Amino acid sequence: MNSETNVEYLKYIVETDDPKALLDELMTAYGKEVWNYAYSITRKWDMADDITQEVFLKVYRHIHSFRRDASVKTWLLTITRNTAIDFRRSAFFRKVTLSDWMEERGEARSVEQEAMEKWAVGDLWDLVLKLPVKYREAIILFAHHQLSMKEMAEVLGVTEGTVKSRLFHARQKLSKMKEQIDHG
Amino acid sequence: MDDAFDKELKDQLSRDPFPRRGFDARLRRRILERIDGKPERSGRFRGSSRMVPAYALSAFVVLLFGMGLWVWNGQHQGGTQEAKIQAPASAPLAETTAAPALPTTRYALLIGLREDTGSGATGTVSRYRTVLIAPQGSDPDRLELAADVAGLYMPYGQNFWEIAVNETADGRQALQAIQATGRKSVRADTALTGASIPDYLLNERVVYAGNRYLSIRSEVRDARGGIADNLWVKDIAQLGAARNDPAAEPHVALEELVPNAGNADPSGKRHEQWGISRIPGQWAAQTPGGDLLGVELPTEAVQHDQLTLSWEQIQRLEPGSLDAFTYGNMLGVVTNVGGIRVRTVRDGESVSDPVTVPLAKGETVVMIQWAQDPYVDRWIEAMRSFGGQQP
Numbered sequence: 278m279n280s281e282t283n284v285e286y287l288k289y290i291v292e293t294d295d296p297k298a299l300l301d302e303l304m305t306a307y308g309k310e311v312w313n314y315a316y317s318i319t320r321k322w323d324m325a326d327d328i329t330q331e332v333f334l335k336v337y338r339h340i341h342s343f344r345r346d347a348s349v350k351t352w353l354l355t356i357t358r359n360t361a362i363d364f365r366r367s368a369f370f371r372k373v374t375l376s377d378w379m380e381e382r383g384e385a386r387s388v389e390q391e392a393m394e395k396w397a398v399g400d401l402w403d404l405v406l407k408l409p410v411k412y413r414e415a416i417i418l419f420a421h422h423q424l425s426m427k428e429m430a431e432v433l434g435v436t437e438g439t440v441k442s443r444l445f446h447a448r449q450k451l452s453k454m455k456e457q458i459d460h461g
Numbered sequence: 462m463d464d465a466f467d468k469e470l471k472d473q474l475s476r477d478p479f480p481r482r483g484f485d486a487r488l489r490r491r492i493l494e495r496i497d498g499k500p501e502r503s504g505r506f507r508g509s510s511r512m513v514p515a516y517a518l519s520a521f522v523v524l525l526f527g528m529g530l531w532v533w534n535g536q537h538q539g540g541t542q543e544a545k546i547q548a549p550a551s552a553p554l555a556e557t558t559a560a561p562a563l564p565t566t567r568y569a570l571l572i573g574l575r576e577d578t579g580s581g582a583t584g585t586v587s588r589y590r591t592v593l594i595a596p597q598g599s600d601p602d603r604l605e606l607a608a609d610v611a612g613l614y615m616p617y618g619q620n621f622w623e624i625a626v627n628e629t630a631d632g633r634q635a636l637q638a639i640q641a642t643g644r645k646s647v648r649a650d651t652a653l654t655g656a657s658i659p660d661y662l663l664n665e666r667v668v669y670a671g672n673r674y675l676s677i678r679s680e681v682r683d684a685r686g687g688i689a690d691n692l693w694v695k696d697i698a699q700l701g702a703a704r705n706d707p708a709a710e711p712h713v714a715l716e717e718l719v720p721n722a723g724n725a726d727p728s729g730k731r732h733e734q735w736g737i738s739r740i741p742g743q744w745a746a747q748t749p750g751g752d753l754l755g756v757e758l759p760t761e762a763v764q765h766d767q768l769t770l771s772w773e774q775i776q777r778l779e780p781g782s783l784d785a786f787t788y789g790n791m792l793g794v795v796t797n798v799g800g801i802r803v804r805t806v807r808d809g810e811s812v813s814d815p816v817t818v819p820l821a822k823g824e825t826v827v828m829i830q831w832a833q834d835p836y837v838d839r840w841i842e843a844m845r846s847f848g849g850q851q852p
Contacts (some may be wrong), residue, residue: 297493297496300492300493300496301493304484304489304492308484308488308489309477309483309484311484312483312484312488313477313478313483313484316478316483317478325483326488326491329484329488329492330488330491330492330495333492334492334495334496337496400473401469401470401473401474402473402474402476402478405474406478409760416470416474417474419470419471420467420470420471420473420474420475421474421475421478423471423475435757438721438756439756439757441720441721442719442720442721442756442757442759443757445720445721446759446760446761448466448467448470451470452466
């Protein structure tokens with residue numbers, strides 16, 4: 278999954294005249310990636326739906342402003358992250374997802390959370406989704422979206438050194454979680 | 462951690478997280494309908510559609526300036542607690558904690574304070590106290606000063622540990638960790654013996670305490686009879702360990718907690734001496750000389766260290782705040798008048814009268830720890846017992 282190959286793709290589509298057709302193409306190519314990243318941040322299906330919707334609405338409105346030297350995927354994931362943060366900051370989000378605050382600290386997990394994660398397709402996904410968000414994000418950008426260190430740093434707004442540090446701690450935590458499972 | 466683990470990660474995580482739903486035809490249709498101007502079918506998150514102009518603006522900013530200007534970067538900024546907060550945007554917002562807590566959940570705030578009472582014959586002399594601000598009864602928004610106890614009491618594991626000052630007859634001070642609660646607890650007055658302090662050590666004082674780590678500044682007499690100033694980070698288990706060589710002081714190097722920390726240093730040397738100290742809104746790694754190291758401290762070293770309110774909100778609630786700490790529904794600030802003030806906040810608004818903890822001149826914060834139900838009552842009981850109060 279090499280994100281750099283996507284650049285040519287957007288260069289092609291932004292030259293067309295129909296933004297709705299462009300959006301449709303982008304949703305086909307990146308809809309799942311945007312939704313999966315939104316879910317990995319929020320761990321709520323409905324919230325991931327709403328964030329994905331807002332991301333593509335933003336893209337639709339500003340599609341011709343895309344910097345052609347950038348990676349489409351990195352661009353979309355950055356917008357996804359910013360949108361997720363906006364949702365978290367909004368009073369509306371706070372009113373409807375009070376229990377998440379606790380769950381993120383690993384001190385309590387909502388019933389909904391437990392139920393949703395039962396659907397996760399693999400053991401590692403299940404473990405990754407239990408990581409604190411900053412480690413979860415790093416490992417998902419690395420292993421699922423398969424971004425380079427530079428791209429991850431761009432999306433997360435941190436230095437590459439910080440990305441490496443987060444990955445190191447994420448791997449350590451995952452490894453410990455695996456050991457605990459392996460040893461019953 | 463090896464390449465095989467990375468390969469396993471990439472193999473397993475390259476798949477979608479769920480076997481069904483995610484981005485599907487239903488969601489695609491919903492997005493296209495929004496573009497066509499049709500009202501949303503789902504009513505649950507109508508709030509999001511009301512926020513579209515703000516999102517459009519933020520997206521425009523993203524598009525205009527590229528993707529490198531995201532300000533939520535967690536980089537430590539310069540400054541000291543003494544300097545009034547000038548740059549609200551530099552304070553990191555919590556990544557995951559913007560939402561307030563459940564109204565019924567109670568939180569408690571434990572603050573460790575150090576007061577340097579002046580320079581004795583053997584250097585700085587320090588005194589500590591620990592204060593606990595907790596709900597009065599079952600109402601999470603009715604706070605009180607639950608305990609104000611001499612000494613530094615640090616929660617670690619399931620128990621409290623006293624970071625006790627072991628003092629010699631000639632006034633030299635060394636630190637020792639003594640289990641203060643639980644089956645193996647001992648009394649400080651029986652555990653401390655000034656005889657175990659090495660001759661070269663003049664004094665030690667706590668700069669930071671949290672989780673299992675302490676940052677300690679010390680003064681030692683060097684081989685030429687001069688006085689050297691050291692700054693260490695130690696595991697609590699290293700505190701009070703037998704020692705007879707200042708060059709072999711037990712400590713935790715920065716790279717043991719932050720593996721890539723040495724990357725920025727062209728010499729490639731490990732940071733054996735370093736510390737954790739308070740800057741406005743967070744704990745930060747620093748050199749013995751006081752320069753910030755600009756590394757992100759892991760949660761193993763520093764927990765709950767991200768503000769859940771913006772500096773604008775904090776300054777509106779507590780004008781003149783020099784430092785702030787938040788968790789759950791609680792906001793604590795260090796003000797330039799009146800000391801520490803702690804209140805409960807919901808949706809950015811104060812919902813309780815503040816509890817004030819006056820600070821003596823030169824008294825500084827060295828520990829900020831949080832508890833929530835079901836541990837709040839246990840903390841109240843323990844702290845009151847240390848102070849000789851009835852729980």
